[in-house]
Amino acid sequence: MAATGTLKENLEKVAPYRAKIAERGVKNFINGRSIPALSNKTFNNHTPIDNSLLCTVAEGDVADVDAAAQAAHDAFPAWAALPAKQRRDLLYRVADLIEAHAEEIALLESIDTGQPIRFMSKAAVRAAANFRFFADRVESANDGLALPAHEHMNYTIRQPIGPVGVITPWNTPFMLSTWKIAPALAAGCTVVHKPAELSPVTAQCLTELMHEAGIPAGVVNLVNGFGETAGKALTEHPLIKAIAFVGETTTGSHIMRQGADTLKRVHFELGGKNPIIVFADADLERALDTAVFMKYSLNGERCTSSSRLLVERTVYDEFTAKLAERVKNLKVGHPLDPNTEIGPLIHQTHWEKVSSYVQIGQEDGATLMAGDGQSPAGLDDGAYITPTFFKDATPTMRIAQEEIFGPFLTAIPFDTDAEALEIANGVNYGLTAYIWTRDVSRAMQMAHKVEAGMVWVNSQNVRHLPTPFGGVKNSGIGRDGGDYSFDFYMETKNISIAFGNHNIPKLGD
Numbered sequence: 412m413a414a415t416g417t418l419k420e421n422l423e424k425v426a427p428y429r430a431k432i433a434e435r436g437v438k439n440f441i442n443g444r445s446i447p448a449l450s451n452k453t454f455n456n457h458t459p460i461d462n463s464l465l466c467t468v469a470e471g472d473v474a475d476v477d478a479a480a481q482a483a484h485d486a487f488p489a490w491a492a493l494p495a496k497q498r499r500d501l502l503y504r505v506a507d508l509i510e511a512h513a514e515e516i517a518l519l520e521s522i523d524t525g526q527p528i529r530f531m532s533k534a535a536v537r538a539a540a541n542f543r544f545f546a547d548r549v550e551s552a553n554d555g556l557a558l559p560a561h562e563h564m565n566y567t568i569r570q571p572i573g574p575v576g577v578i579t580p581w582n583t584p585f586m587l588s589t590w591k592i593a594p595a596l597a598a599g600c601t602v603v604h605k606p607a608e609l610s611p612v613t614a615q616c617l618t619e620l621m622h623e624a625g626i627p628a629g630v631v632n633l634v635n636g637f638g639e640t641a642g643k644a645l646t647e648h649p650l651i652k653a654i655a656f657v658g659e660t661t662t663g664s665h666i667m668r669q670g671a672d673t674l675k676r677v678h679f680e681l682g683g684k685n686p687i688i689v690f691a692d693a694d695l696e697r698a699l700d701t702a703v704f705m706k707y708s709l710n711g712e713r714c715t716s717s718s719r720l721l722v723e724r725t726v727y728d729e730f731t732a733k734l735a736e737r738v739k740n741l742k743v744g745h746p747l748d749p750n751t752e753i754g755p756l757i758h759q760t761h762w763e764k765v766s767s768y769v770q771i772g773q774e775d776g777a778t779l780m781a782g783d784g785q786s787p788a789g790l791d792d793g794a795y796i797t798p799t800f801f802k803d804a805t806p807t808m809r810i811a812q813e814e815i816f817g818p819f820l821t822a823i824p825f826d827t828d829a830e831a832l833e834i835a836n837g838v839n840y841g842l843t844a845y846i847w848t849r850d851v852s853r854a855m856q857m858a859h860k861v862e863a864g865m866v867w868v869n870s871q872n873v874r875h876l877p878t879p880f881g882g883v884k885n886s887g888i889g890r891d892g893g894d895y896s897f898d899f900y901m902e903t904k905n906i907s908i909a910f911g912n913h914n915i916p917k918l919g920d
Contacts, residue, residue, distance in 0.1 A: 421528060421747035425518040429465065432519065436467040437611045439475055439635055440618045442482035443628025448636070449474045456611060459525040459755040459794040460745065468611050471636035476603065476644035479632035483574035483601035484650045486629030491571045491599040495550040502546035502597060504624035506539040509589075512620060513539075516613055520585050521746040523612040525755035525794065528747050530709055531583075538589040538617075544876045545597035545896070552598050552897050558905075562913035569901040571599030572676065573652040576645040578638075578666070579614070580658045581607035581757050582712040588617055591655045592631065594896035603632045605645050607658070609757050611635050638662065646670045653677065653899065657714075660814075660840075660885045678889040678899045680714065680881060682814040683842035686835040687717035688857065691726045693847035694869070699730065701845060701871045702820070703737050707798055710753055711818035714886075715843045715865075715872050719811060720822040721831050727824040731802045735780035738800045738820070743787045753818055755793040762794040765817035768810055769799055777804040777821070806834045814840065828853060836862045842882035843872065864890070 416424065436453065438445045447453070452470035457463060469475075490498075509516070513535035520531045555567030577591045584606055595602050606614035618633045634641050646654050646669040653676035656666055660681040667677055687705065689698045705717040722730050746754030756762045769784030782799030798818040804811045810821045825831040835844060844863040848854050858866045864882040867873070874880070877893035889899055 415532060415749065418745055418748040421518065421749075424514065425522060425747065428515050428519055429522065432466045432612055433464070437469065437615045437635060439469045439471050439479070440615070440622075440631075440633040441475070441479045442486075442632065443622060445615075445619070448472070449478070454608070454637075456523070456609075458522045459757055459759075460522060461792040462759070462794075465523060465612065468608070469635045471605075471634040471641040473640070473644040475634045475636070476605075476641055476648060479603045479634050480574060480645070480648045480650040482629040482632050483603050486627060487571075487574055487601045490596075490601055490627065490630045493599075495552070498597070498599070499546045499549040501625050502542050502549065502593065505593075505621050505626070506542035506546065508620045508624050509535050509539040509542065509617075512616065516585055516616055518747070519612050519616065520583075520610075521754070524581060524584065524610045524757055525746050526583065526709060526712075527751045527754045529749055529751070531746075534583060534586045537586045540876065541586070541589040541593045545593040548894065548897075549597045552901065555903065562911070563907045563909050565905055565907045567903050567905050569598075569897060569903050572900055572902050574601045574603065574650055575653045575655060575900065576648070576651045577602055577604045578642055578645065578654065578656045578658065579604070579606050581610035582714075583709065584610045585613040585617060587657055588614060590891060591657070592617075592621075594891070595655070595900050596626070596630070598897055598900035600900050601630045601632075603634060603645060603651060605634050605636065605642055608635065608637050642666075643669055646675065647673065649673050651675065655899065656680070663887075676899065678891070679887045680891070681842075681885060681887045682816075682840055683714045683716070683882065683886050684719060684812065684814055684838045684840040685715060685717050685843045685845070685863070686719045686721050686861075687845040688721045688831050688835060688847065688861075689723065689726070689730060690831075690846075690848040690850070690853065691723040692849045694849070695726060695730060697869070698847040699733055699737070701847070702734060703741075705845065705871050706820045707738070707741055707753060707818045710756060711798075712757065712816055717843075717845050718815065718820060719835075719838075720820055721825055721834055722822060723831075724824045724826050727822075731780065731800075731822050734820075734822070735800055735802075738781040738798050741798045741818075743790065743795055743797065753798055755790075755795045756817060757794070759794050761817070762796055765796055765799075765815055765819060768813075768815050768819060772801045772804070772808070772810040772821070775804075775808045775810065777801040777808060777810060782819075806837050812838055828857065832857060832860055836860075839885040840882070841884040842886035843867070845871070 879890035
C-alpha cells in the first residue's frame with residue numbers, strides 16, 4: 412500500500428529505504444546479477460529536496476552496454492520460445508510484487524525526483540496495471556490475419572523483434588519504465604534498460620522485482636550511466652534491434668542518427684507544447700480545473716501537460732483572473748507532505764532553465780500574473796520554484812513556442828474557431844490537445860483538425876490502456892498502448908500456402 416501518512420510519518424517511513432539505498436548504492440544488473448560498472452566508476456545522485464546525497468550510481472559505458480546487449484541476445488531465443496501462459500504468469504507475478512512494494516517505490520520515487528507523494532502514491536498502482544494489462548495480451552500477441560486469395564491462403568503472424576533498448580526519462584520514471592518494458596516482455600523481446608541519470612533509484616527496484624518474480628537471467632538488464640556514453644553505446648549496438656525512448660525531442664534526433672548505421676527501429680515519445688482550448692460556451696469551472704491540473708500536477712514536468720491556454724476573448728479576462736488566483740494558492744513544499752501540490756524540480760540546472768523563462772516572458776511583453784522565477788520563502792535549499800502564469804502572450808513568443816517543462820503556463824486569447832486552430836497548430840510539437848466546448852459539431856471539427864496524436868474533449872488526460880499513445884511532428888514517432896505496442900516490438904510475417912496446382916510460369920523449357 413502506498414504512502415498516505417503525514418510528512419513526519421512519511422519521513423520516518425522513507426528513512427530505512429533511504430539508508431539502504433545509501434549503503435548499497437545503485438548498481439547495474441546484467442545477466443541476472445547486480446554488479447558495479449566494469450570500470451568501477453560511479454557518480455553521485457542527489458535529492459532535489461535539499462541537494463543532499465542519496466546514493467552513488469554505477470557509471471556504465473560501452474563495455475557495460477556490450478555485456479548487457481550480449482546477455483539480452485543470448486537470452487532471447489529461450490524467452491521468445493517460452494509458452495505464452497508461462498510468460499503471462501511471470502508478468503502477473505511482477506505486478507503482484509510491484510503492489511506489495513508500492514509504499515517503498517512511492518517514497519523512493521518522491522525523494523529521487525521531487526514529485527509529490529500524492530501523485531507518486533499512484534505510480535506503483537499504474538505500473539502494476541501496465542504489467543497486468545500486457546500480461547492479459549501475451550497469448551494473443553502473435554495473432555495475425557487470415558488473408559485468403561483465389562489460389563493461396565495467406566495468413567500473418569507476429570514475432571518478437573529481438574533484444575531492444577529502453578531509455579526512460581526522469582519524470583515519473585518507475586511508471587514510464589513499466590510502460591515500455593511490460594509490452595516488450597509480453598511480445599517476447601529481451602531488454603536493456605538505460606534509465607535517466609537524474610532518477611536511477613526505482614529502476615533498480617523494478618529490475619530486482621522482475622527477477623524476484625522469476626524473469627530469467629539476461630531477459631531484463633539494467634545499465635546506468637550518461638546519455639553521451641551508455642545511451643550512445645546502446646543506440647549504436649548491433650545486437651539491439653530497436654530503441655524505445657521517452658524524453659526530449661533533441662535527444663530523440665540524436666538517437667535516430669546514432670541508430671542509423673544499424674537500421675534501428677525507433678519509437679519516440681518526445682516533447683510537447685500542448686494547447687487547452689477553452690470556448691465561451693464551455694463549462695468554465697471544469698475547464699479551469701483541467702487547466703490547473705494538467706499544467707501544475709507532477710510539477711509541470713510532464714510531456715502531456717497543457718502548457719498553452721487558449722481562451723475565447725469574451726471570457727478571457729474572467730477566466731485568466733480566476734486561474735491566477737488558483738496558481739497563487741498552489742501549495743509548494745516537501746514532496747513527502749501529502750498536502751504538497753508542487754515539489755522541487757528534478758535538478759538545479761532544470762530550475763535555472765524554468766526560472767529563465769520568467770525574464771524571457773517579461774522581456775517579450777507578456778503579463779506576469781503569478782510567480783517570480785524564484786524559490787518560495789523557506790525553501791531555498793532545494794530546487795523549488797514558485798508556480799508561474801503569464802497572460803496576454805502572442806503565439807510567436809518563446810514562452811508560447813518552447814517546451815519549458817515546469818509549473819509554467821502561458822495564456823493567449825482568440826476570437827474565432829479558425830484563429831484558435833491556427834494558434835494551436837502553430838508550434839513544432841503535436842502530442843496532445845484539450846478542447847472545451849458544449850458544441851458537439853465544433854468539438855469534432857477541432858479534434859479532427861488539431862495537429863496532435865491525442866485529443867481530449869471536455870476532459871483532462873485520462874488514460875485508457877487499450878488506446879494509442881503518441882504524438883505527431885516533433886512530439887514523437889509511433890504509438891504505445893494496447894496492441895499498438897506490439898506493432899513496434901514485433902515483426903509481422905506473411906505466410907502464403909498454395910491451394911493446389913496453380914499456374915507457375917516456365918522458363919528455359
